Every structure is written in structure tokens, then in C-alpha cells.
Amino acid sequence: MQELLQNVRLVPIEHYIWLSSLLFCIGVMGVLLRRNTIVMFMSIELMLNAVNLLFVAFSAYANKPEGEVFVFFVMVVAAAEVAVGLGLLVMIYRNQNTTDSEALQTLKW
Amino acid sequence: MSTTEILLLVCLLAPLSGAGLLLILGRSLPKAVAAVFGVSFIAISFIAALLLFMQTSAESAAFKINLFTWFSAGKLNVDMAFRYDQLTALFLLVITGIGSLIHLYSAGYMHEDEGHNRFFGYLNFFVFFMIMLVTGANMVVMFAGWEGVGLCSYLLIGFWYKNNDYNLAARKAFVMNRIGDLGLLAGLFMLVNKYNTFDFEALQNAVAGVQTGDAYLTTATACLFIGAMGKSAQIPLFTWLPDAMAGPTPVSALIHAATMVTAGIYLVVRTHFLFSLTPATLDFILYIGLATALFAATIGLRQNDIKKVLAYSTVSQLGFMFIALGTGAFATGFFHVFTHAFFKALLFLGAGSVIHALHHEQDMRFMGGLKKKLPLTWITFLIGTIAIAGLPPFAGFFSKDEILAHLYAKNPMLWGVALLGSLLTAFYMFRLYYLVFHGTYRGDSHSASHIHESPWTMTMPLAILALCSIVAGLIGIPAVFSEHGHWLNHFLGKLIPVHHPHGISHATELTLMGVSVTAVLVMVAIAFRVYGQGKVVPVSAEEETNPFFRLLADKYRIDELYHFLFVAPFNAISQFFGKLIDAQVIDGIVNAMGSLAMTLSGMLRLLHNGRIGTYLLAMTVGVILVLAYNLIF
Amino acid sequence: MTEYIFYFLSFVSVLTALLVISARNPIHSVLYLILCFFTIAGHYILLNAQFLAIVHIIVYSGAIMVLFLFVVMLLNMNAESEPKKPMLAKLSATLASGLLFLVLVTALKKAELNPSVSPSESEIGLVKNLGKVLFNDFLLPFEITSVLFLSAMVGAVLLGKKELD
Numbered sequence: 001m002q003e004l005l006q007n008v009r010l011v012p013i014e015h016y017i018w019l020s021s022l023l024f025c026i027g028v029m030g031v032l033l034r035r036n037t038i039v040m041f042m043s044i045e046l047m048l049n050a051v052n053l054l055f056v057a058f059s060a061y062a063n064k065p066e067g068e069v070f071v072f073f074v075m076v077v078a079a080a081e082v083a084v085g086l087g088l089l090v091m092i093y094r095n096q097n098t099t100d101s102e103a104l105q106t107l108k109w
Numbered sequence: 110m111s112t113t114e115i116l117l118l119v120c121l122l123a124p125l126s127g128a129g130l131l132l133i134l135g136r137s138l139p140k141a142v143a144a145v146f147g148v149s150f151i152a153i154s155f156i157a158a159l160l161l162f163m164q165t166s167a168e169s170a171a172f173k174i175n176l177f178t179w180f181s182a183g184k185l186n187v188d189m190a191f192r193y194d195q196l197t198a199l200f201l202l203v204i205t206g207i208g209s210l211i212h213l214y215s216a217g218y219m220h221e222d223e224g225h226n227r228f229f230g231y232l233n234f235f236v237f238f239m240i241m242l243v244t245g246a247n248m249v250v251m252f253a254g255w256e257g258v259g260l261c262s263y264l265l266i267g268f269w270y271k272n273n274d275y276n277l278a279a280r281k282a283f284v285m286n287r288i289g290d291l292g293l294l295a296g297l298f299m300l301v302n303k304y305n306t307f308d309f310e311a312l313q314n315a316v317a318g319v320q321t322g323d324a325y326l327t328t329a330t331a332c333l334f335i336g337a338m339g340k341s342a343q344i345p346l347f348t349w350l351p352d353a354m355a356g357p358t359p360v361s362a363l364i365h366a367a368t369m370v371t372a373g374i375y376l377v378v379r380t381h382f383l384f385s386l387t388p389a390t391l392d393f394i395l396y397i398g399l400a401t402a403l404f405a406a407t408i409g410l411r412q413n414d415i416k417k418v419l420a421y422s423t424v425s426q427l428g429f430m431f432i433a434l435g436t437g438a439f440a441t442g443f444f445h446v447f448t449h450a451f452f453k454a455l456l457f458l459g460a461g462s463v464i465h466a467l468h469h470e471q472d473m474r475f476m477g478g479l480k481k482k483l484p485l486t487w488i489t490f491l492i493g494t495i496a497i498a499g500l501p502p503f504a505g506f507f508s509k510d511e512i513l514a515h516l517y518a519k520n521p522m523l524w525g526v527a528l529l530g531s532l533l534t535a536f537y538m539f540r541l542y543y544l545v546f547h548g549t550y551r552g553d554s555h556s557a558s559h560i561h562e563s564p565w566t567m568t569m570p571l572a573i574l575a576l577c578s579i580v581a582g583l584i585g586i587p588a589v590f591s592e593h594g595h596w597l598n599h600f601l602g603k604l605i606p607v608h609h610p611h612g613i614s615h616a617t618e619l620t621l622m623g624v625s626v627t628a629v630l631v632m633v634a635i636a637f638r639v640y641g642q643g644k645v646v647p648v649s650a651e652e653e654t655n656p657f658f659r660l661l662a663d664k665y666r667i668d669e670l671y672h673f674l675f676v677a678p679f680n681a682i683s684q685f686f687g688k689l690i691d692a693q694v695i696d697g698i699v700n701a702m703g704s705l706a707m708t709l710s711g712m713l714r715l716l717h718n719g720r721i722g723t724y725l726l727a728m729t730v731g732v733i734l735v736l737a738y739n740l741i742f
Numbered sequence: 743m744t745e746y747i748f749y750f751l752s753f754v755s756v757l758t759a760l761l762v763i764s765a766r767n768p769i770h771s772v773l774y775l776i777l778c779f780f781t782i783a784g785h786y787i788l789l790n791a792q793f794l795a796i797v798h799i800i801v802y803s804g805a806i807m808v809l810f811l812f813v814v815m816l817l818n819m820n821a822e823s824e825p826k827k828p829m830l831a832k833l834s835a836t837l838a839s840g841l842l843f844l845v846l847v848t849a850l851k852k853a854e855l856n857p858s859v860s861p862s863e864s865e866i867g868l869v870k871n872l873g874k875v876l877f878n879d880f881l882l883p884f885e886i887t888s889v890l891f892l893s894a895m896v897g898a899v900l901l902g903k904k905e906l907d
Binding site: 021029032042053056064066081088090093 | 744755759827834
Binding site for chain 1: 714715717718719720721722725726729
């Protein structure tokens with residue numbers, strides 16, 4: 001692996017920015033497009049990961065460890081959030097008998 | 110503080126304390142106690158005024174008390190200051206003296222009235238303001254007193270507030286006064302604008318160098334006179350005074366005969382140094398006074414209400430006072446105020462005694478032959494009538510003749526007009542006297558059995574006032590009789606420089622006197638012929654056949670004219686603004702605001718449709734906008 | 743060489759991401775997402791963030807996605823019962839995200855970093871160095887995350903309980 005990485009040419013940081021933004025926006029599109037709450041949740045995970053990627057990229061390019069530490073904590077929070085979120089989703093399914101996000105419309109004018 | 114200053118403050122504040130006590134505690138006090146309080150506070154004031162007077166002579170210097178600085182704005186400084194000089198001395202004697210007599214009278218007159226305590230409270234309040242008016246050292250304090258007496262006049266005219274007509278009369282008096290006050294304020298503002306002070310002494314010094322006939326000063330004094338017009342009931346602001354007879358008779362006696370209505374004359378006399386510099390205004394005053402004197406006298410010929418006749422007579426006599434002022438004889442104007450206060454108060458109180466005896470009957474058509482039943486009232490009323498007619502040596506003769514003499518010196522033709530006014534005065538006053546006391550009683554027999562003389566609280570003031578009406582004229586004996594007899598001119602000499610009265614010879618003066626006395630006697634005889642035997646019974650205005658007399662009985666329909674010219678258009682404008690502008694336009698705008706908010710919120714609430722997809726989309730769009738904004742700007 | 747790996751990994755991650763959001767069967771979405779996570783782990787390795795790459799695979803692909811899979815199977819979702827959105831909504835969603843992409847890129851364009859060391863040779867991603875930073879400078883947040891996990895666990899258990907009638 002070391003010699004593989006020895007013949008390295010620099011990937012400019014803009015590429016990482018592009019990649020990360022693209023993934024983020026795909027995530028946004030997923031959240032807005034799909035009605036299935038599970039898929040919406042997964043798109044949110046995608047968004048989180050896009051951000052993680054950018055953090056790590058900046059951290060590596062600037063040679064500062066804070067970015068990676070932050071990614072560590074993001075992962076922690078994401079894990080906790082998924083646990084609770086999925087629990088909620090299961091409860092909603094028990095009530096409405098569907099995972100359609102359009103089914104939850106009572107909190108309106 | 111010296112004794113004189115303390116006395117002045119006692120004189121000023123005693124009625125105020127009385128008013129405060131009676132108005133705050135009034136309901137819980139028994140009537141007798143309230144009456145005693147009411148009379149004694151004014152009596153204290155009178156004693157203070159008397160003591161002050163005894164220490165004052167013609168050479169005494171005026172003194173001033175400054176209680177505190179009321180306000181100061183820029184270079185202008187107005188203090189709550191009071192001043193005492195010879196003019197104030199005499200006015201205070203009149204106000205507190207006649208005031209205490211009328212308070213005593215009211216104890217008897219208002220005895221059965223349930224508002225008895227309130228009445229004394231208001232009356233004390235009035236005396237306080239009147240004293241404030243005449244002792245004010247600057248025009249602002251005087252104006253405060255001016256407004257205060259207007260207020261008390263309103264409260265007292267509408268004293269029997271359950272009758273709406275009386276309330277309307279009170280309102281009319283107040284509003285008409287206010288119209289005059291507008292002129293007064295304009296005059297005050299003009300004066301302070303130029304001379305930067307309200308203080309009388311400072312003003313006198315400030316105008317020392319002004320030329321006679323200065324246009325600015327003429328306008329200012331004319332405005333001041335408009336204020337006097339309102340307060341002292343001259344043409345055209347006189348119609349409130351006859352209507353003010355709706356108040357109880359002691360009120361008419363005190364306020365609308367002896368004191369408040371003389372405030373206008375006080376104003377002119379106090380600021381005589383301004384008026385002497387503006388002969389145009391003085392001419393204006395003269396003509397207005399002359400017109401009023403004659404006009405009101407003609408109306409009095411055909412009135413049937415005993416108090417209305419006396420009211421018009423007051424308006425007429427006030428006209429005479431202004432005639433005196435208009436000829437530049439300021440001290441003479443005050444002289445007539447002095448004598449008029451006594452006999453007019455006497456006449457009003459006498460009328461009140463008659464009204465009281467007849468159980469509040471005021472119409473002369475139902476009176477007559479009361480000579481035997483009310484002897485004390487009769488004799489004092491006769492004295493008062495002779496005094497007002499102007500027969501020597503009673504009070505009215507000296508003051509009235511001095512006015513006529515001054516007027517003759519100015520213009521003999523105007524003297525003729527004024528003489529006609531005084532003759533008419535004699536005629537209608539004696540008409541009044543004969544209709545009430547001579548002939549046979551024209552009322553119903555039931556009340557005839559109840560007629561009895563009034564209690565001592567009412568007859569003693571009558572007697573005292575009658576005595577004063579006889580001797581009051583002696584303070585101003587003209588030079589033609591006695592070289593140093595004119596005590597009044599001498600007393601006021603330091604304050605108001607009195608040049609040799611009129612410059613007409615002694616012979617002319619005696620002739621004028623003779624002419625007027627003879628003419629008055631002739632009028633008395635005519636009145637006796639017409640009314641004295643009790644054959645002619647007056648008729649009401651509707652039954653009047655002669656059109657000229659009908660006009661007089663209807664008071665020349667001035668009230669209707671004012672209603673047509675001023676009141677009706679004003680009401681129409683108010684209706685327009687009230688119904689159209691206020692209710693529809695302004696309320697419409699306000700309501701439109703409300704419904705606009707409702708409509709907008711009705712539209713905006715549709716954003717909350719409860720669908721998560723919409724919310725998420727909105728959030729994304731928001732983020733885009735924020736980022737874009739940061740990028741672009 | 744690294745570039746080619748980078749481009750390949752990027753291509754795969756974007757492709758799988760697109761497939762995640764467009765797959766009809768939710769199980770397919772889950773699987774594609776797992777694949778996407780693997781590619782991202784590859785990116786981490788390229789940037790020499792070794793610890794994070796491993797942790798990423800263990801936590802995300804190993805735990806979180808398995809959890810998703812459990813729930814999908816529990817709710818018995820399949821392709822037929824998938825709800826559909828109206829055309830206007832789809833259009834506006836695509837438009838919004840496209841705009842967001844543009845704006846984001848523009849906003850982030852200003853970042854200019856000239857690294858002294860090539861990113862693939864940076865030492866900070868090594869376990870030793872990362873551990874030093876984590877346990878010295880960021881000790882408190884580290885400890886608090888344990889509390890966070892505790893509360894999340896309690897919450898998840900409570901939420902998942904069936905109501906006893």
C-alpha cells in the first residue's frame with residue numbers, strides 16, 4: 001500500500017468539494033422526492049456522510065486533526081439518532097399502518 | 110411677613126378653606142353648621158379687607174406678595190403673586206362685604222333646599238376666585254381668577270341641575286364667556302410677545318415710551334376689551350346674562366350684579382395705562398357701552414319676569430360703566446361699579462324675598478299689592494329703585510351724573526342718547542316697583558294666605574344694603590358742590606391720574622344735573638300714571654298686540670338670530686363630522702385595518718398544511734436563499 | 743494513480759447514491775447504501791484516515807444499515823406498496839436540490855488549501871495520533887458521548903415497547 005501511495009499526484013481539493021456537494025444534494029433530492037420514511041431516513045444518512053467526507057478531506061489537506069475528531073463525533077451522533085429514529089418509525093407504523101410520510105397530516109390549520 | 114401681607118393672605122385663603130371644607134365634608138354637615146361656616150369664612154375675609162383698608166390711605170404704596178414661581182419659560186417668568194393697592198382695597202371691600210351679606214341672606218333663602226351645603230361651598234369658592242382676580246399682580250393670576258369665576262358661575266347657574274333648561278343656560282353662559290376669553294387671550298399673547306412680561310407694574314413701565322395710537326397696542330387692547338365684553342355682558346355677548354337668572358337669586362345678586370360682571374371693568378381700569386394710549390379702542394368701548402345701555406333698557410320695558418327685568422337692567426348699567434371708561438374717566442367707571450353693586454344687590458335680594466314669599470313665583474303678572482304684606486322688603490326695594498333711577502342724594506345719582514357729565518364734555522349728542530337710556534331705566538324700574546308692590550294682588554288666593562315677611566337672615570342684609578345705597582354716593586361728591594369732596598378721586602389719585610374731570614363749567618354741570626333729575630321725575634310720574642293705580646296688567650309676549658312691543662318682549666329675537674347664524678351651522682357641521690367622517694371614514698379605515706389583517710392571516714395560514722414534504726421543500730429553498738444572499742452581497 | 747482510484751470511487755459512490763434514492767424496492771435501497779458507504783470508506787483510506795475508515799465500516803455498514811434492514815423486514819415493505827409522488831413535487835424537488843448544489847459549490851469554491859504534505863501522507867489519520875488528540879483535547883465530549891448513547895438506548899427501548907393492554 002505504501003508504494004501505491006508513493007506515486008501520488010495531488011487530487012485538488014475542489015474535487016472533494018464537488019463530490020461532497022453532489023452526494024449532499026443527492027441526499028436532499030432523496031428526502032424531497034421519496035415518500036417512504038425509511039428511504040427518507042437513508043437519504044439523511046447519505047447527507048451526513050457527504051459532510052463527513054468533506055470534513056476528512058479538509059482535515060487531511062490542512063493537516064489538522066480536528067476535522068477527523070469531529071467526524072468521529074458525527075458518527076456517534078448518527079448512530080444514536082438512527083436508533084431512536086427507527087424506533088419512532090416503528091411506532092408510527094404501528095399507529096398508521098403505513099410508512100407513508102403523507103399519512104401524518106393532522107397537525108395543520 | 111408683615112401684618113398687611115398676612116391680612117391679604119387671610120383674606121384670600123379664608124374663602125378657599127371654606128369652600129374646601131364645605132365641598133368635601135358637605136354631605137355630613139347639618140345645614141345650620143354649614144351655614145355658619147359659610148358665612149363666617151367670608152366674614153373673616155371681610156374683616157381682613159376692612160383692617161387692610163383702614164391702614165391704606167391715598168399716599169400708601171402698593172405692596173406685592175410673591176408666593177412662588179408658577180412657571181418660567183425662556184425669558185418669561187410668571188409668579189403666583191398678589192398685589193394690594195387702593196383699587197384692590199375698594200374692590201375687596203365690595204366683594205367681601207356684599208359677599209358676606211349675601212351669604213347671610215342665602216342661609217334664609219336656601220334653607221329648605223337639599224343642596225344647601227353645596228351651595229355655600231360653591232359660593233365660597235366663587236368669592237375666593239373673585240378675590241384672586243382683583244388681587245392678582247400679573248395678568249396670568251388675574252386670568253386664573255377670571256376663569257375660576259366663570260367656572261363657579263357655571264356651577265351656580267346650573268345649581269338645580271335636575272332641570273335641563275337650567276343646565277343649558279349654564280352652558281350658554283360658560284361658552285359665551287369662553288368666546289370673550291379668546292379675545293382676552295389674544296390680547297395677553299400680543300402683550301407678552303412685545304413686552305415679555307405679564308406683571309402690571311412691569312407693563313406700566315414698559316409702555317411708558319410708546320406713542321399714543323400705536324397700532325399694535327390698539328389691537329391688543331381691543332382684544333382685551335373683547336374679553337371684557339364676554340364677561341361683562343356687552344353687545345354682542347350679552348344674551349347669557351338674562352338666561353343666567355336660572356340660578357338661585359342670591360347667585361344672581363352676587364355674581365351677576367355686584368361682582369363677576371364687573372370683572373371686565375376691573376380689567377380695563379387695572380390696565381388703564383394701556384387703554385389711555387389707544388384712543389381708538391376707547392372710542393370703540395364708548396360706542397359699545399352706549400349701544401348696550403340703550404338696547405338693554407328698551408328690552409327691559411316689556412319683560413314680565415322680575416329677575417329678567419333686573420338682568421337687563423344690569424346689562425344696561427354695565428353699559429353705562431363702559432361709557433365712563435370709554436371717555437377716559439376710569440375712576441368714574443369704578444365709582445359706578447361701587448354704587449351699582451349696592452343697589453343692584455339690594456334689588457335682587459329684594460326680588461328674592463318677594464319670590465320666596467310667593468313660593469317661587471317670578472312672573473309679575475301674578476304679583477301686586479305686596480306693600481302691606483312685606484313691609485320691610487317694600488321699603489328697601491323702594492330705596493333701591495330710587496337709587497337706580499338716580500335721584501339725589503341716593504347713590505346712583507352721583508355716579509350716573511358724573512358719567513353723563515364726562516360724556517357731555519366729549520359729545521353732547523351722545524349725552525342725549527345716554528340720558529334717554531337712563532330715563533328708560535327709571536321708567537322700567539318704577540314699572541317693576543308699581544307692578545309688584547302697588548295695586549291688587551293678581552295671584553291665586555291660596556298663595557295669598559301664605560305670604561309673610563322673610564326671616565331676619567334675609568331682611569337684615571336688605572336693610573344694610575339699603576343704608577349703603579343711600580350713603581354710598583357720598584364718596585364721590587363732585588367739585589361743583591364741594592371743592593375737596595371727591596374722596597374717591599383723591600383716594601385713587603396715585604394709581605389712576607385723574608385730570609380735572611371734564612372741563613365743563615360748574616354752571617353747565619348744574620344744568621345737566623337739573624335736566625336729568627327733572628326728566629327722571631317726569632318718567633316716575635308717567636310710570637305711576639300707567640302702572641301705579643293697578644289698572645294696567647302686563648301681558649305675556651304671545652298676547653302682545655303692538656308689533657314693536659312684541660319685538661321688545663321677544664328680546665329683539667337675538668337668541669333666535671344667534672341660533673340661526675352660529676348654533677345651527679355649527680350643529681350641522683358637527684353632525685357631518687360625527688355621522689359621516691367619524692363613523693364612516695375613520696371607523697372605516699380602522700375596521701379595514703382589522704379586516705386586512707384577518708384576510709392576510711387567512712391566506713397565510715394555508716401554508717400550514719401539515720405535509721412534511723412541503724415543509725422540507727420550504728426549508729431547502731430557505732437554505733438556498735440564505736446561501737445565495739451571502740454569495741451575492 | 744491516486745487520481746484514478748479517486749475518480750473510480752467517486753463514480754461508484756455517486757452512482758450508488760442515485761440508485762439509493764431511485765430504487766423502488768426499499769431493500770435494494772439499503773443494499774445500495776451499504777455499497778456507497780464502502781466507497782466512502784475507500785475515500786477515507788485515500789486520505790490516510792485509517793482509523794475512521796475502519797470505524798466507518800464497522801459502525802455504518804455493520805451496525806446502522808443492519809438496523810435499517812431489520813426495520814425494513816419488520817415492516818414487510820416491498821416494491822408494490824411504495825407510494826408515489828405527483829409530477830410537480832418531483833420537479834420542484836429536483837430543481838431545489840440542483841440549485842442547492844450550485845450554490846453550495848459556489849460558496850465553497852473559495853476554499854484554497856495548499857497542503858505542505860500530500861494528504862495521503864498526512865500523519866493525523868493514524869490511530870496513535872488521532873487517539874492522542876481525542877483523549878487529550880477532546881476528552882470531555884468523548885465522555886459525554888457515552889451518556890448520549892445511554893439516553894439513546896433508553897429512548898429506543900422505550901419507544902420500541904409494545905403497549906401492554
